[in-house]
Amino acid sequence: MHYKISSENHIFSFTKDNKPVLFVKDGDEVEIETLDCFSNQIKSNNDRLESMDWNKVNPATGPIYVEGTKEGDVLEVTIKKIEIANKGVVATGKDLGVLGDLMEGLYSKVVDIKDGKVIFDEKVSLPIKPMIGVIGVSPKEGNINCGTPGSHGGNMDTILIGEGAKLYLPVFVEGALFALGDLHAAMGDGEVGVSGVEVAGSVTVEFRVLKNFKLSNPMVKTKDVTATIASDESLDKAVKISVHDMAKLFQSFTKLSIEEIATLFSIAGNVQISQVVDPLKTVRFSLPNWVLESYGIVF
Amino acid sequence: MHYKISSENHIFSFTKDNKPVLFVKDGDEVEIETLDCFSNQIKSNNDRLESMDWNKVNPATGPIYVEGTKEGDVLEVTIKKIEIANKGVVATGKDLGVLGDLMEGLYSKVVDIKDGKVIFDEKVSLPIKPMIGVIGVSPKEGNINCGTPGSHGGNMDTILIGEGAKLYLPVFVEGALFALGDLHAAMGDGEVGVSGVEVAGSVTVEFRVLKNFKLSNPMVKTKDVTATIASDESLDKAVKISVHDMAKLFQSFTKLSIEEIATLFSIAGNVQISQVVDPLKTVRFSLPNWVLESYGIVF
Numbered sequence: 001m002h003y004k005i006s007s008e009n010h011i012f013s014f015t016k017d018n019k020p021v022l023f024v025k026d027g028d029e030v031e032i033e034t035l036d037c038f039s040n041q042i043k044s045n046n047d048r049l050e051s052m053d054w055n056k057v058n059p060a061t062g063p064i065y066v067e068g069t070k071e072g073d074v075l076e077v078t079i080k081k082i083e084i085a086n087k088g089v090v091a092t093g094k095d096l097g098v099l100g101d102l103m104e105g106l107y108s109k110v111v112d113i114k115d116g117k118v119i120f121d122e123k124v125s126l127p128i129k130p131m132i133g134v135i136g137v138s139p140k141e142g143n144i145n146c147g148t149p150g151s152h153g154g155n156m157d158t159i160l161i162g163e164g165a166k167l168y169l170p171v172f173v174e175g176a177l178f179a180l181g182d183l184h185a186a187m188g189d190g191e192v193g194v195s196g197v198e199v200a201g202s203v204t205v206e207f208r209v210l211k212n213f214k215l216s217n218p219m220v221k222t223k224d225v226t227a228t229i230a231s232d233e234s235l236d237k238a239v240k241i242s243v244h245d246m247a248k249l250f251q252s253f254t255k256l257s258i259e260e261i262a263t264l265f266s267i268a269g270n271v272q273i274s275q276v277v278d279p280l281k282t283v284r285f286s287l288p289n290w291v292l293e294s295y296g297i298v299f
Numbered sequence: 300m301h302y303k304i305s306s307e308n309h310i311f312s313f314t315k316d317n318k319p320v321l322f323v324k325d326g327d328e329v330e331i332e333t334l335d336c337f338s339n340q341i342k343s344n345n346d347r348l349e350s351m352d353w354n355k356v357n358p359a360t361g362p363i364y365v366e367g368t369k370e371g372d373v374l375e376v377t378i379k380k381i382e383i384a385n386k387g388v389v390a391t392g393k394d395l396g397v398l399g400d401l402m403e404g405l406y407s408k409v410v411d412i413k414d415g416k417v418i419f420d421e422k423v424s425l426p427i428k429p430m431i432g433v434i435g436v437s438p439k440e441g442n443i444n445c446g447t448p449g450s451h452g453g454n455m456d457t458i459l460i461g462e463g464a465k466l467y468l469p470v471f472v473e474g475a476l477f478a479l480g481d482l483h484a485a486m487g488d489g490e491v492g493v494s495g496v497e498v499a500g501s502v503t504v505e506f507r508v509l510k511n512f513k514l515s516n517p518m519v520k521t522k523d524v525t526a527t528i529a530s531d532e533s534l535d536k537a538v539k540i541s542v543h544d545m546a547k548l549f550q551s552f553t554k555l556s557i558e559e560i561a562t563l564f565s566i567a568g569n570v571q572i573s574q575v576v577d578p579l580k581t582v583r584f585s586l587p588n589w590v591l592e593s594y595g596i597v598f
Contacts (some may be wrong), residue, residue: 102543186566190542193563234535235534239397264489267486267487270489
């Protein structure tokens with residue numbers, strides 16, 4: 001089945017208390033309309049961040065209840081299509097992002113998106129590379145603001161989560177309660193100024209429920225690489241978690257010793273930064289798909 | 300002039316007390332022979348890390364005195380050629396690297412390098428991508444073990460420092476006192492197991508002395524990107540330093556406001572991990588060269 005949901009159905013935190021806006025089955029496809037990370041409040045350069053309602057940031061459209069999904073399963077989300085608006089917003093400011101110590105006040109700028117490019121200024125236009133900033137499921141208990149990443153996914157701001165990618169999320173509650181939002185037309189690893197090119201848009205995803213393996217944290221697979229994703233207050237700890245998660249995957253699928261795994265990872269794998277500003281930081285550990293396939297790791 | 304120096308001329312720390320083994324001029328080229336990071340002590344799988352002399356790790360060949368070079372200058376080092384041996388060593392062990400908590404004892408394995416590939420095992424052969432692990436100049440005071448990275452360069456283990464790259468090093472003492480070693484046939488970002496594919500070899504470099512701009516930390520330029528490099532005990536701090544260094548470069552070459560710089564960096568730049576095991580950790584902030592060139596940043 002193919003469904004469509006509007007961005008009017010959105011949440012500002014992931015929690016099992018959110019009422020599902022759609023019930024789908026394994027194999028169903030949903031076209032999900034999204035607001036931008038400022039709930040579309042900044043429409044022109046006359047709209048100021050200072051006068052914006054900050055309770056309305058990082059909306060995610062959903063949640064969607066995936067039938068037959070239980071705690072301990074893995075939800076595979078194939079990102080089939082991303083469409084984005086023709087205007088985006090870039091923003092930064094005092095105490096925001098890595099250079100926030102050098103600024104006074106808040107800053108935002110509306111940029112045009114035209115012919116596959118973001119027009120940053122008269123000198124630089126960047127090729128668009130649409131991706132999803134916020135994407136996740138409900139945690140087991142409590143609620144997690146959509147601005148924060150974690151084991152449930154959330155605001156991971158990971159550039160690999162774009163068209164064609166498959167995201168794997170551990171499921172903590174019945175039905176998973178999936179939602180997404182915060183599209184970026186383009187973003188660099190780190191998102192050092194605190195925003196990407198923030199845009200409204202829509203994303204078409206397909207769901208599959210996996211019972212045959214376990215995950216502690218999200219994992220993403222593109223056409224080239226598979227990456228375990230981890231978030232923590234410190235990048236150093238996030239690195240440790242992401243590499244250990246990939247080691248667990250290898251230990252469950254292969255007979256390689258931990259020494260073989262460590263040396264293989266050291267020469268073939270890449271620890272990469274997704275974002276450093278959310279305020280938990282997100283790291284991913286990537287390996288080429290052909291390396292996993294050489295050892296028969298297929299899920 | 301073209302010179303050649305043998306790996307017999309090596310040091311285990313960067314310090315102004317090291318006696319130069321060669322004097323060269325701006326524009327000269329040197330072919331530098333290097334030992335591997337274990338001083339070639341592991342030649343076969345019978346040679347054990349446990350019985351190795353650990354005072355002889357991370358040798359760098361040099362130092363080379365570059366005439367006319369003073370404190371405050373920048374030394375540009377063009378890496379013209381890297382040749383590597385046909386055998387390498389991978390190593391890991393208890394408390395070494397990101398997975399060291401899961402191991403007992405030390406582990407090393409000699410691997411063949413054949414037809415442009417590292418033969419890891421019967422399933423996986425990786426394309427070689429030779430790079431330089433240790434490369435730097437003398438600090439102003441004291442001595443820094445060749446196993447440690449810093450503002451002077453040293454054990455940065457940055458995969459961008461390969462054939463064709465230009466490395467920019469701040470100069471702290473007269474003559475710079477340049478040295479390099481610790482070649483890798485291949486390595487992943489992070490070097491999570493504590494070693495790359497460690498090899499002996501030789502590197503041909505050309506020196507140029509730059510008086511027209513200042514650097515606080517190393518910077519590298521490949522055919523595609525320019526990256527500021529920073530090392531610190533915490534990745535989080537290293538991120539901050541690398542991004543601030545790139546911002547300083549933009550502020551000295553352009554009239555962009557800090558807000559424009561921060562948003563540009565956020566959408567066009569990538570914070571990337573070089574290594575997390577040396578024991579200071581190394582991060583780089585990369586921007587496409589065409590972005591710098593669009594703003595007239597040429598040095």
